[in-house]
Amino acid sequence: MSQIKVWDTETERKRLLNLRFARESFRTWQRHEILTDYIPGHVWYNWAEYPAERCPTPTKEDEKNFSFYKEKGMGLIKIHEEWNDALEIFGLDKFKPNNENGFRAMIDLAHKYGMKFIPYISSGYFDRRSKYYDPKWQVKYRGNTLALEEGYFDYGLSSPRSPDWRAFLLNNIEKLFDSYPIDGLYDDVGYDPLAFLDTPDEDQGHIDAFEESSQVHGAFEDLVQEIYSIVRRYRGIFTLHAWEFCNPIISAPPRFKCWDYLYVGEGIKDTNQMRRTVRGLPPFVFYIPDWRVVPFEDQRKVYALSIPYLQFPVLYHGRPITGKMYTGDKLSYRAGSSAVAWPHLIAEHYRNHPDDPPVLSPWDSIPGNPRTIENYFRYFDIYKLMTKPGSHVFIDIRDQSLLISPVWPDLVLSAYVNDEFFLVAANFLSEPNTLVFKDCWTDTETGKKSREWTLAPFEMRLLRR
Structure with missing residues (x-):
């Protein structure tokens, strides 16, 4: 299919x-x-309820x-761990699909509708019951092996200092790309800062090659860079979910960028x-x-917190989760903390309320909450126009040249500039404030035109020039 685009003189003008106008209106950001x-x-995309079932x-x-996604302009499908057989109940493993034909068909379906398909891996989590698990990979804290031990999980955290773990992981990633036409990976890292952990035993063979501290994760960043290099060699997309980069207590930017997209938010109530x-x-x-x-009333607040910084939520969608439970004898189940929406709680709810909106x-x-999807497309329909290829995004404009009124602390103005000019205004104070612009701007939602806009606490306006 031809990728030739027709360029229009008026659009370029x-x-x-x-x-x-942007250059003349502001100079610092x-x-x-x-x-x-x-x-x-x-x-x-939720595809199945593993380990209760294979992916259909x-x-x-x-x-x-x-x-529907193609019609709306979506571009990427991410599948979580249900695609594989991480718990080895079907005789496979963490790097093989539990339904080979179905996996290939799902990739083909994404490609048919013009979307990228990226499956889950983990650069740290690996089931300790696996026939492939090597205790030399493990990390300890105060003498105890670190592991996720909830639900069906018994996932040990594998050390990025371990050459054995690295070789095992990277070889399996290579095979995954070689075997299937995937478009990248989603990495759920499974990592705790090494600076806080016990010194590994000598016979584990771990190599302390990097600086490690509460905010420097040298070995982890290096391992992720190795994965990133594989993904890029296959011209893929690398999406990372790393608590270490969004936890307000230990977070620090990586010294070297090691993702195309970073997913943040798990377990964080204070958005x-x-x-x-x-x-x-x-x-x-x-x-x-x-x-x-996250409180119910923060449904729209999430967009005010993200869009001013060229950030946006992910859409949760796909097949409903009904709380199916594994019924075989290979696994035991332990209800745990809030690490996941536990299937036994989901099943109990829908037994009593079968007509409620799906998880x-x-x-x-x-x-x-059906409003989650409604709110998503309420903003996405505008955001996709704001982020067309070739757009210049000026994030957190620092000077006052667009305004007559003074700039207050925690006011964020950002401009998305292409053949249309969008201005994002967000108020992150706990009281209302009023902006007075030199020029009139149009509200993209209501069509109202004005030079003066009052913003409630944590309210955002998407304005068009």
């Missing part, structure tokens, strides 16, 4: 006039990005969903604290709001 292949629409071969239901933590991270950041802990992600509320 508008774009250059808008960029001239926190960051300036020029978008080339940015994908604004990411779908976290795609049906008309999945095709209908993917067709404004997260905003302050991740607003300066290298691009591109996506929110995965944890609706188990669509392990981090969704129980029951699901």
Whole structure:
């Protein structure tokens, strides 16, 4: 299929006039990005309820969903760990699909509708019951092996200092790309800062090659860079989910960028604290709001916290999670903390309330909230226009040249400039404030035109020139 685009003189004229207006209107900002292949629409697609079932071969239901995503302008499908056999109950493993034909068909379906397909891996988590598990990989804290031991999980944390673990992991990633036409990876890292952990035993063979501290994760960053280099060699997309870069207590920007997209938000209730933590991270950041802990009233607030910084939420969608439980004898189940939306709680809820909206992600509320999807597309329909290829994004404009009124602390103005000129205004104070501009701007939602805009606490306006 031809990729030739017809370039229009009038569109180019508008774009250059808008960029001239930007240059004449402001000169200082926190960051300036020029978008080339940015994908604004990411779908976290729930495919199955592993380990209760294998992933099914795609049906008309999945095709209908993917067709809808294409129509809306989405660009990336991310599948969580249900695609593989991490617990080895079907005789496979963490790097092999539990339904080979279905996996290939799902990749083909994504490609049919013009979307990238990226499956889950982990650069740290590995099941300790696996026939492949090597105790030499493990890390300890105060003499205890670190592991995720909840639900069906018995996932040991594997050390990025371990050459054995690195070789095992990287070889399996190579095989994954060689075997399937995937478009990248999602890495759920499974890592705790090495600076806090016990010194490994000598016979484990770990090599302490890097500086490690509460905010420097040398071995971890290096391992992720090795994975990133594989993904880029296959011309893929690397999406990282790393608590270390969004935890307000231990977070620090990486010394070297090691992702195309970073997903943040698991377990974080205070979304404004997260905003302050991740607003300066290298691009591109996506929110995965944890609706188990984020208050219901923050549904729209999430967009005000993200869009001013060229950040956006991921859409939770796909097949409903109904709380199916594994019934075999290979695994035991332990209810745990809020690490996931536990299947026994989901099943209990829908036994009592079968008509409630569905849960669509392990981090969704129980029951699901239909307003989540409504709000998503309310903003995405504008955001995708703001982030077209060739757009210049001026993040957190620092001077007052657009305004007559004074700039207050925690006012953020950002401009998205292409053949259209969008201005994002957000108020992160706990009281209302009024902006008075030199020129009239149009509200993209209401069509109202004005020079004066009052913003409630944590309110955002998307304005068009």
